[in-house]
Amino acid sequence: MKETPATAPAGNAATNGNGDNGNGGVSVSERDAALSTVARLGLGGTSDTATSLPRAVLIGNPNVGKSVLFGFLTKRYVTVSNYPGTTVTVTRGTADLNGNAVEVLDTPGINSLVPMSEDEQVTRDILLQAPPAAILQVADAKNLRRALLLSSQLAEMGLPFALDLNMMDEADDLGVRVDRDLLEKRLGVRVVRTVATQRKGFEEMRQALHGQQRSPMRVEYPPAIESAIAVMEPLMPESHVAPRSLSVMFLAGDATLDTWLAGRITPEARAQIEIARRHAAAQSTDSLATVLHRARLRAMDQIVLAVETRPATRPGSFLEAAGNLCMHPVWGLPVMLAVLYAMYQFVGIFGAGTLVGWLEEGVFGKYISPWAIRGLEFLLPFPHAHTVVGGVLSPEYTVTAPLGMGQEIARFVHDFLVGPYGQVTMALSYAIALILPIVATFFLAFGVLEDSGYLPRLAVMVNRAFQFMGLNGKAVLPMVLGLGCDTMATLTTRILESKKERILVTLLLALGVPCSAQLGVILAMMQSLSLAGAMVLAGTIFGVMLIVGWVAARIVPGRSADFLMELPPIRRPQFGNLFVKTMARIEWYLREAVPLFLLGTLVLFIADRIHLLRVLERATAPVVSGILGLPEKAAQAFLIGFLRRDYGAAGLYDMARDGLLDSVQIVVAMVTITLFVPCVANFFIMIKERGWRTAVAMAAFITPLALLVGGGLNWVLRALGVTFQ
Amino acid sequence: MTCPMCGGVLRDHVSACGTCPVHGALPGDCRMLCCDNCGYETVAPRSVTVDFFKRLFRRRPAKETSAS
Numbered sequence: 153m154k155e156t157p158a159t160a161p162a163g164n165a166a167t168n169g170n171g172d173n174g175n176g177g178v179s180v181s182e183r184d185a186a187l188s189t190v191a192r193l194g195l196g197g198t199s200d201t202a203t204s205l206p207r208a209v210l211i212g213n214p215n216v217g218k219s220v221l222f223g224f225l226t227k228r229y230v231t232v233s234n235y236p237g238t239t240v241t242v243t244r245g246t247a248d249l250n251g252n253a254v255e256v257l258d259t260p261g262i263n264s265l266v267p268m269s270e271d272e273q274v275t276r277d278i279l280l281q282a283p284p285a286a287i288l289q290v291a292d293a294k295n296l297r298r299a300l301l302l303s304s305q306l307a308e309m310g311l312p313f314a315l316d317l318n319m320m321d322e323a324d325d326l327g328v329r330v331d332r333d334l335l336e337k338r339l340g341v342r343v344v345r346t347v348a349t350q351r352k353g354f355e356e357m358r359q360a361l362h363g364q365q366r367s368p369m370r371v372e373y374p375p376a377i378e379s380a381i382a383v384m385e386p387l388m389p390e391s392h393v394a395p396r397s398l399s400v401m402f403l404a405g406d407a408t409l410d411t412w413l414a415g416r417i418t419p420e421a422r423a424q425i426e427i428a429r430r431h432a433a434a435q436s437t438d439s440l441a442t443v444l445h446r447a448r449l450r451a452m453d454q455i456v457l458a459v460e461t462r463p464a465t466r467p468g469s470f471l472e473a474a475g476n477l478c479m480h481p482v483w484g485l486p487v488m489l490a491v492l493y494a495m496y497q498f499v500g501i502f503g504a505g506t507l508v509g510w511l512e513e514g515v516f517g518k519y520i521s522p523w524a525i526r527g528l529e530f531l532l533p534f535p536h537a538h539t540v541v542g543g544v545l546s547p548e549y550t551v552t553a554p555l556g557m558g559q560e561i562a563r564f565v566h567d568f569l570v571g572p573y574g575q576v577t578m579a580l581s582y583a584i585a586l587i588l589p590i591v592a593t594f595f596l597a598f599g600v601l602e603d604s605g606y607l608p609r610l611a612v613m614v615n616r617a618f619q620f621m622g623l624n625g626k627a628v629l630p631m632v633l634g635l636g637c638d639t640m641a642t643l644t645t646r647i648l649e650s651k652k653e654r655i656l657v658t659l660l661l662a663l664g665v666p667c668s669a670q671l672g673v674i675l676a677m678m679q680s681l682s683l684a685g686a687m688v689l690a691g692t693i694f695g696v697m698l699i700v701g702w703v704a705a706r707i708v709p710g711r712s713a714d715f716l717m718e719l720p721p722i723r724r725p726q727f728g729n730l731f732v733k734t735m736a737r738i739e740w741y742l743r744e745a746v747p748l749f750l751l752g753t754l755v756l757f758i759a760d761r762i763h764l765l766r767v768l769e770r771a772t773a774p775v776v777s778g779i780l781g782l783p784e785k786a787a788q789a790f791l792i793g794f795l796r797r798d799y800g801a802a803g804l805y806d807m808a809r810d811g812l813l814d815s816v817q818i819v820v821a822m823v824t825i826t827l828f829v830p831c832v833a834n835f836f837i838m839i840k841e842r843g844w845r846t847a848v849a850m851a852a853f854i855t856p857l858a859l860l861v862g863g864g865l866n867w868v869l870r871a872l873g874v875t876f877q
Numbered sequence: 878m879t880c881p882m883c884g885g886v887l888r889d890h891v892s893a894c895g896t897c898p899v900h901g902a903l904p905g906d907c908r909m910l911c912c913d914n915c916g917y918e919t920v921a922p923r924s925v926t927v928d929f930f931k932r933l934f935r936r937r938p939a940k941e942t943s944a945s
Contacts, residue, residue: 602881602919611882629882629917640909640918720884735924 205246205255206285208361211275211306213299214261216292217318219243220348221357222258242274249361254285263298265305266404266441273408279311280412283392286361287313293323293330293345296460300452303339307367310394314342314360321347327463335459340368371451374443377403380432384425389416403429404441475722478609481616488613491606495597496675503593504676512585517544524576528569532562547577573760579753582802583746588738590672591798595737596730598636598668603725603733607632612719620698621660622705627653634665639834641665642841652708658842659704662830663854664697669745669798673805674822680808685819685876688869692823696861745796752795756788779863780824781870782817783807789821790828797831815876816869824862829855880912881919887912 208225210218226245243258259278260271267273279287289306291299299315306313317323317330336343344360346353373381381399388395401409402425413422429440436443478487522545525538535553539546547570555563570577601607611628618628627648634641638661645654645661666674678686759765765788769776772787780786786804793800804821807813813821829851830838838847880887887910909918 605881608882632882633918644918720879720881729922732924732927733920733922735927736920736922739925740920 205253207255207257208247208249208286208288209257209259209278209284210288210290211259211279211302212261212290213263213292213295213302216261216290216299217346217348218258218261218290221288221290221316221318221346221354222256224348224351224354225256225358242278249358254361257284262302265302265309266401266406266444267408276408279306279309280391280393283311286364287311288316288357288361289313290316290318293317293320294326294328296330297449297452297456300455301448303341303367304369304371304448304452305397307339307341307369308371308394308397308400310366310392310397312341312364312366314344314364315339316357316360317343317345318348320345320353321350329461331459335455338369338455338459341365371448373400373447374436376432376435377440377443377447380428383428387417387421387425389413391416399425400444403432404444405439471722471724475605475609475719478606478722479612484609484613488610491601491610495594496678498597499590499593499672500675500678503590503672505679507589507593508586508676511589512581513544516581516585521545521547521570521577521581525570528566532565534559534562534566536563547572547574567761568757571757573753573757575750575753578756579749580746582753582799582806583742583749586802586805587669587672587745587798588741590676591669591741592734592738594668594672594675595741596734599730599733599737600725603723603730605720605722608719609722617698618701621656621701622708623653623656623701627657630657630661631665634661634667635671636668638662638665638667638830639837642834642837645841652705655708655842655846656701656704658838658846659850659854660697660701662834662838662850663700663857664693664827666826667797667831669741669796670801670826673798673801674826677801677805677808677818677822681815681818681876684874685815688865688876689819689822692819692861692865693826696827696857700857745798748796749799752792752799755795756792775859775863779859779866780820781866782821783812785812786821789825793825793828793831795832797825797828800828801825816866816874819869819876820862820866823865824858827854827858827861829858880917882917883912887917887919 210222212218222243222245225247227247242260245256245258247254247256257278259275262272262275264272265276265279267276278284287306289299289303291303296317299317303313303315315335317332323330332343332345341364342360344353344356346357372378380403381396384399384402385395388398391398398409398413402413413425417425433440438446477483480487525545525547534551534555536549536551538549549571551563567574569575572578601610611632614631615628618631630641630644630648633644641661642658645657648654648657674689678689681689756765759768768791769784769787772790773784776782776787776790777784786807789800789803789807791800792803801822804813804818804825808818808821829835835847835851838850842850910921911918
C-alpha cells in the first residue's frame with residue numbers, strides 16, 4: 153500500500169479526487185437520463201428535490217450504532233421508507249449543524265461497497281449517484297479490521313469522509329487500544345471516538361461532519377489487476393467517484409454497475425473494459441473478487457497492526473477454547489453428537505417420558521378428562537357406559553339403550569367435547585398433555601443452545617455439509633431456525649442473497665427440517681427404538697435432504713454466496729433469562745398451536761360423524777398400508793399433519809404408545825411424516841415468498857417423494873428382517 | 878439483547894421493522910425480535926405469566942402514616 157499526497161477538501165462535487173479522466177463520449181444530458189431511481193426519487197445528491205438540503209450520510213458495518221448516532225443528530229422529524237424498488241429501509245431526518253439544516257441519511261449496515269446484497273447496493277447507489285455533503289463512517293472500535301475494509305473503499309471512491317470509532321467502552325473493556333492519532337495519519341481523514349449508548353463524544357462527532365477530507369490511502373493490487381485498472385480508468389465516465397474505484401468494482405464482478413455505466417459510456421468503451429476484465433481474470437486462478445479482497449485485507453492488516461494493540465491473553469480463554477472445539481473439523485462432530493444426545497435425554501426421555509406421563513396419565517387421565525365426562529353426563533345425560541382402561545375412564549363408550557331425539561343431541565355435544573375426537577379428550581389432551589411438555593423441554597434446551605453461543609458454531613459445522621448442496625453462508629441460518637418453526641424460517645430466506653439459495657432453502661425446509669414440536673415428538677418416539685433405529689431414522693432424513701439438495705443445486709440456476717459470520721463468544725447461560733424466554737416461547741406455542749389443534753380435531757370429528765374418515769382411511773389404505781406398511785388408522789395422522797405437522801406426529805406417537813406400531817413402522821412413519829408436505833401455515837408462506845407455481849411444484853414434488861422414501865424404507869427393512877427394539 | 882447467532886444487537890420494533898420478513902408478512906402485533914445483521918429471529922424475553930406473578934408478588938410500598 154502506498155499513500156498519495158493529500159487531496160482537495162470536501163465539497164467539490166465536480167472532481168473525483170484522482171484527476172479528471174472522464175471518457176466515453178456520452179453527453180451529460182444523456183447520462184442524466186440514465187440516472188437510476190435513486191436520483192429520480194430524490195435519494196441522491198448533495199441536495200435533493202424533496203428537501204433541497206445538503207445531505208450527510210451515515211454508513212458502516214451492521215450493528216455499529218449508526219441508528220443511535222442518527223437519533224442524536226436528527227432528534228425528530230424522522231421518516232422511514234423503503235428504498236425504491238427494494239425492501240431495504242432508508243431512514244431520513246433533518247439535523248441542525250452549526251445553524252445549517254442538513255438532511256441525514258441512515259443507510260443499511262453493509263460490509264462492502266461492492267454490492268453482494270440489496271442492502272449493500274442501496275448504500276453504494278446513494279454514494280454513487282451524487283456526492284454527499286458529508287459522510288460519517290461509523291465503526292465498531294473492537295473490530296477495526298472490518299471497518300477499515302469499508303474505509304479503504306470510501307478512500308478508493310475518492311469521497312471525503314470521517315471515521316467514528318464507536319463502542320469505545322466495549323473496546324476498553326476488552327483491552328483493545330487504538331492509536332487515534334496514528335490512525336488519522338494513516339487514513340488521512342479525521343477520526344473521532346464515541347460511546348453512543350452513553351452519548352459520549354457526540355459533539356466531536358458532530359464537528360467531524362464539517363471540513364471533511366478525502367483519504368489519500370491507496371490499496372495496491374497485483375500487477376495483472378493494476379494493468380487492467382490502468383486500461384479501464386481512462387474509459388470510465390466523468391463522475392464524482394474516482395475511476396479507479398469504478399474499475400475495481402467492475403473487476404470484482406459488480407453486475408449492478410453495468411446499469412449505471414450503460415448510459416454513460418459508449419458501447420465501444422464498454423467492450424474495451426470487458427476485454428481488460430477478461431484479460432485480468434485469465435491471469436488468476438482465483439476469482440478477481442477474491443484477489444481484490446485479499447489485497448485489500450492485507451493492506452488493512454498493516455494499518456491494524458500499526459495502530460491497534462490487543463491483550464495477548466483474554467479473560468475467559470477456557471470458554472474460547474471450548475468454542476473453538478465446537479467448530480473443530482474432527483472434535484466438532486463428537487461435540488455435536490454429545491449435544492444431540494443431551495437434548496435427546498432431556499427432551500425425549502425426561503420431557504416426552506416423565507412429564508408427558510405425569511400430565512397425560514395423571515392430570516388429564518385421572519382428573520380433567522373424567523371430570524369433563526362426568527360433568528357432561530350430569531348436564532346432558534344419555535344411556536351409555538365408558539370403557540375403563542387401567543382404572544382410568546376412556547373417551548370410548550357404548551350406548552346401552554335406544555336414544556330419543558333429545559338424547560341424540562346430548563350425545564352429539566358429549567362426543568364433540570369428550571368423545572374419541574373430543575375437544576377436551578383429544579385436542580386439549582394432545583396440545584397440553586402430549587405436545588406441551590415436549591416443546592417446553594425443547595424450548596428450554598434450545599434456549600441453552602442460543603444463549604451459550606453454540607448455535608452459530610453448529611452453523612459453521614453444518615456449513616461444510618451444506619456446501620455439498622450448493623448452499624453456503626447465510627443459508628445455514630434459516631435451516632437452524634427451521635428447528636424452531638419452518639414457517640418463520642421460510643420467511644427468513646429473504647436474507648439470502650441469491651434466488652437460487654432462497655429456492656433451495658425453502659424446498660429443504662419444507663422437505664426435511666422438523667419444527668420444534670415435531671422434533672420433540674421424534675425424540676420422544678426414539679425412546680422405543682434401538683440406537684440402530686435412531687440412526688436409520690436420522691440417516692434417511694439427512695440422506696434424502698443431501699441428495700435432493702445436491703440435485704436441486706445442479707438444476708436451479710444461479711450462484712451461492714460466501715459464508716461470512718461473526719461468531720459471538722461462548723457464554724454461560726443465565727437461568728433467569730432462560731426461564732423467561734422459555735415461558736415466552738410456551739405462550740407463543742399455546743397461542744399458535746392450540747387453536748389449530750381445536751380446528752384439526754373439529755375436522756376429524758365432522759369427518760367421523762359423516763363417515764368420511766373411514767372412507768378416507770379405506771381410500772388411502774393402498775398407500776398407507778400397502779406401500780408404507782402402516783395401520784389404516786395412520787391415514788388420519790397424515791391428513792391432519794397438513795394442518796400441523798406436530799399434530800400428525802402426535803397422532804402417530806399416540807398409536808405407538810398404544811402398541812399399534814412396531815419398531816419398523818415407527819421408523820417408517822416418522823421418516824414419512826417428517827418428509828411429508830409442509831403444514832398449511834408454511835405452505836401459505838411458501839406461496840407468498842416464492843409464488844404459487846413454485847410452492848405448488850414443491851408440494852407436488854415433496855408428497856410423492858415422502859411416500860416413495862417411506863415405502864422404499866419399509867420394503868428394505870422388511871426384506872432384511874430387521875427390528876429396532 | 879444480543880443476537881445468539883452473530884452477536885449483533887436485537888432490538889424490539891426499532892432496528893429492522895421495515896425490512897423484517899416477519900413484520901412484513903404477519904399482520905398484527907409482531908412479538909419477535911429480529912437481528913438487523915443476520916436476520917435471526919427470536920421471541921422477546923417477555924412472559925405474560927412471569928409478569929403476572931411478578932405483579933402478584935410485588936411488594937407494595939407501605940402506606941405513609943401521618944406523625945400527628
